[in-house]
Structure formats: C-alpha cells, structure tokens
Amino acid sequence: MSNAIPKGWSEYRQGDVAEFSNGRAYKLTEWEKQGTPVIRLQNLTGSGKDYYYSNLELPERQYCDFGDLLYMWSATFGAHIWKGPKAIYHYHIWKVTCDEVNITKPYLYQLLKQKTEEWMSKSNGMGILHVTKGSMEDMLLLLPPRPEQQKIAATLTAVDDVIESTQAQINKLKDLKTGMMQELLTKGIGHTEFKDSEVGRLPKAWNVISLEDITLEHKQGYYSKDAYTSIGAYVVRITDLSNPYITFEGMPRMVMSEVDFNAYKIIKGDFLFARSGAIGRYGIFDSDNEAVFASYLIRFRFNQDMALNKFVGYCYESDYCQFQLRAITQGSSNVNINAQNIKGLLIPLPSLPEQEKIVAQISSLDATLIANTKKMNALQSTKKALMQDLLTGKVRVKVN
Structure with a gap:
C-alpha cells in the first residue's frame, strides 16, 4: 500500500474493522427439497437460479438476511449485497460484518468490488484462483471519515442503480431472443409437416446431426503464468465471450513466443467454447486482431459447407x-x-438457405442486444474510473 495517506483518512487492518465468517460445506445427503435456502456461487453470479435447501439448525452467524454483505472467494470472486430472504451461505462464501464505526457496509462493499477488479486485472486469468481468509483480514485499508464514506458510497450506488436498470433491459432482450430461438429452431420457416426426432419435434425436411459430424478440428487453450501486458497478442478469456460475439473491450494482452502464438492463434470463423464454470458461453471470432485463446476455452473449427x-x-x-x-x-x-462432450451434442440441421434466414432473424435482435451491452460497458467503465478516484482519495467529495 502507498505511504501517501489522504488528509483526514486513516489506515486500518481489514480484520480489525470487519469480520469474515465462513460458510458451511454440505454433503449431498444433507440437501432438502424445502427449508432454508442455501446460497451457492451460481445463485450470486446469476448462472444458476435453483436453490438447494437445508433443515439443519445452525449457529446464527451462518445465516444471512436481506441486505447482508457476502463475498465469493474461490474460483469466482466478488462482493454482493444479499437481496433475498433469510438464507444459509455455502462454503465458498463469506459473510462480512462491518463494525459500522470505522467502516460502513455500503463503503466496504464498493471497496471490495474495487479490490476484486484489481486482483483480477493483475492475474493472468489462465487458472482458477482463490484468496484466503487470512489474507483478506490482513489487508490494509485506507478509510475516510464515516460521513465521507457515506457520500462516496451513495455516489457509486447511484451508478450501480443505472447499471442495474440497463442490465434489466438486456435481460428482457435475452428473454425475447430465447423465445425467438425456440420458435425458429423447432418450427423453422414456412413448414407444415413435422416429425419426432432425437431432439424433439422438427420440420420433416430437417436432419439431426452431432457436432462431431461437422467438426474439422479442435484444441484446448493456452496456459501461461506470465503476466498480462499492454502489448502482444490479445488473450480471449471466458469473460470475453458474449454469445455469439467476442468482446475486445478490457481484453488483456500477452507477449509470447512465435511457436506458442502459432499453436494457439485464432482466425476468423473459429468457434470458442467455455469448458469450465460458465458452461453455455461461446464466441465466434470475427476480427483482424492477433489473438490466442486461454486455457479454459476450447477452439473448434466447423465445416461451413454443412452448418x-x-x-x-x-x-x-x-x-x-x-x-x-x-x-x-x-x-x-x-x-x-x-x-x-461438445462433439456429442445433437442439433437440428435445416438446409443452408434456411439456416441463413433463421440466423438473419435472430441476429437482428442480437444487434439491439449488442447496443445495450455497449451502453453497459460504458457505464461500467465510468464506474471503474469513479471507484479509482473516490476510493483512493484522489478526488475528494464534499460533505455537508
């Protein structure tokens, strides 16, 4: 931590102003179909909506209530304010309780979000990481007086509210896209005769194939312990995949040998699948940028004459x-x-002309999604800059 402490601010060990309580690990036999919901990582990230339940009676510290501050600390990182009913938080989640004298919960929430972004940007993103409770407790924090904390947190929360509203618009568009895909990928365009198949009811003229039938080659991604740089090849990560596009905003770069670059480079038309954690995410490379793909991705090349x-x-x-x-x-x-697993997936296969028509209709909705996503990215960039200025004391807020 820098020796420069803004005027009026003080340095604290995080464990002296906030308590990090461990979640509880569960055996499969302890899950119930009803009872107290158990919060897992996917319930906080949004990748899973279903909850497991428990009827065990636990110490009060192992429950969380609406408004409590939680932190995911393994594989997936991040601070969250719980907005659900009383629940139990799982093993890879801490409940964070502030002393509310030296640090307030809204301020620590924003501070932990900033710290997490710093850690993720400094890591090479190639492997699964985690932080320890001891390292979190020993971390030194520069804290402004409580009134200044409240003003800073209110400013950042206002930006969060706009981000949340924009995300709600994106979610509605995604629901529309899901409905359109369900209609077009099961009924096609202009068909009147249908048949039963391995993947459900389809137009009679369609076939069913496995992805292996159209696979020309595949390869697992690049692993390195080297740090990211501002030059070199772009490194596409899971977080850069946005179904079906690949987002270069914020994508890191890395200097590597010519041999490694040639082995893992991506060319136009390459199809990248996430193979760990965010299953279901993918991206199709359509850029002139020099890029490679990280280790938690798999690159496929498909026969475009078929699909x-x-x-x-x-x-x-x-x-x-x-x-x-x-x-x-x-x-x-x-x-x-x-x-x-990917090659074993079954999909319906209409003719190429019909594929083109279906793609054109769904892609039109994707264009609106991309516009909203760019708006979201701009808001997140604004939020990041504000966090850097306000949470470090570089820019001071006026407190009445």
Whole structure:
C-alpha cells in the first residue's frame, strides 16, 4: 500500500474493522427439497437460479438476511449485497460484518468490488484462483471519515442503480431472443409437416446431426503464468465471450513466443467454447486482431459447407443443447465439459438457405442486444474510473 495517506483518512487492518465468517460445506445427503435456502456461487453470479435447501439448525452467524454483505472467494470472486430472504451461505462464501464505526457496509462493499477488479486485472486469468481468509483480514485499508464514506458510497450506488436498470433491459432482450430461438429452431420457416426426432419435434425436411459430424478440428487453450501486458497478442478469456460475439473491450494482452502464438492463434470463423464454470458461453471470432485463446476455452473449427457458425451457436444457446449439457454436468461438484462432450451434442440441421434466414432473424435482435451491452460497458467503465478516484482519495467529495 502507498505511504501517501489522504488528509483526514486513516489506515486500518481489514480484520480489525470487519469480520469474515465462513460458510458451511454440505454433503449431498444433507440437501432438502424445502427449508432454508442455501446460497451457492451460481445463485450470486446469476448462472444458476435453483436453490438447494437445508433443515439443519445452525449457529446464527451462518445465516444471512436481506441486505447482508457476502463475498465469493474461490474460483469466482466478488462482493454482493444479499437481496433475498433469510438464507444459509455455502462454503465458498463469506459473510462480512462491518463494525459500522470505522467502516460502513455500503463503503466496504464498493471497496471490495474495487479490490476484486484489481486482483483480477493483475492475474493472468489462465487458472482458477482463490484468496484466503487470512489474507483478506490482513489487508490494509485506507478509510475516510464515516460521513465521507457515506457520500462516496451513495455516489457509486447511484451508478450501480443505472447499471442495474440497463442490465434489466438486456435481460428482457435475452428473454425475447430465447423465445425467438425456440420458435425458429423447432418450427423453422414456412413448414407444415413435422416429425419426432432425437431432439424433439422438427420440420420433416430437417436432419439431426452431432457436432462431431461437422467438426474439422479442435484444441484446448493456452496456459501461461506470465503476466498480462499492454502489448502482444490479445488473450480471449471466458469473460470475453458474449454469445455469439467476442468482446475486445478490457481484453488483456500477452507477449509470447512465435511457436506458442502459432499453436494457439485464432482466425476468423473459429468457434470458442467455455469448458469450465460458465458452461453455455461461446464466441465466434470475427476480427483482424492477433489473438490466442486461454486455457479454459476450447477452439473448434466447423465445416461451413454443412452448418453456419451462427446457426450452430444459436442451437448451442437453445434448449436443444442446454438440456444435453445439464445432463452431462448434473451432480458434478466441478462444472466442466470437454471436447468429447461438445462433439456429442445433437442439433437440428435445416438446409443452408434456411439456416441463413433463421440466423438473419435472430441476429437482428442480437444487434439491439449488442447496443445495450455497449451502453453497459460504458457505464461500467465510468464506474471503474469513479471507484479509482473516490476510493483512493484522489478526488475528494464534499460533505455537508
């Protein structure tokens, strides 16, 4: 930490002003179908809406209530304000309780979000990381007086509210897209005759294939312990995949050998699947930028004379593949898939001209989604800059 302390601010050890309480690990036999909901990582990230339940009687510290501050500390990082009913938080989550004298909960929430972004930007993003409770407690914090904390937190929370509203618009568009995919990928365009198939009822003229039938080659991504840089090849990560696009805003770069670059480079038309954690995310490379793909991705190259990349992508997003993926990962504590799992997925296959028509209709909605996503990215950049200025004392707020 810098020796420069803003006037009026004080330095504290985080463990002296906030308590980090461990969550509880569960055996499969302890899950119930009703009772007190148990918050897992996916319930906080939004990747999973279903809850497990428990009827165990636990110490009060292992429950959280509406408004409590939680922190995910393994594989997935982040601070969250719980907005649900009384619940139990799982093992990879801490409940954070502030002393409310030296530090307030809204301020620590924003501070932990900033610290998390710093850690993630400094890591190479190639592997699964975690932080320890001891390191969190020993971390030194520069804290302004309580009134200044309240003003800073209020300013940042106002930006959060706009971000949340924009995200709600994006979620509505995604729901519309899901409905459109369900209609077009099961009924097609202009069909009157249908048949039963391995993936459900389809137009009679369509076929069913596995992704292996159209796979030309596949490869797992690049792993390195080297730090990111501002030059070199772009490194596409899971977080850069946005179904079906790949977002370069905020994407890190890395200097690597020519041999490694040639082995892991991405060319236009390459299809990237997330193989760990965020199962269901993918991106189709359509850029002139020099880039490689990180280790938690798998690169596929498909036969475009049989199936358009975007059509394959929309099938992958749809219930067709999502049901198959859930069957593969169900009951697993580590949610991972591999190339063989992907090649085994079944999808419907209309003619190329009909694929083009279906893709054109869904892509029109994607364009609106992209516009809203760019707005979201701009808001997040504004928030990041504000956090850097306000939470470090570089820019001071006026307190009445």
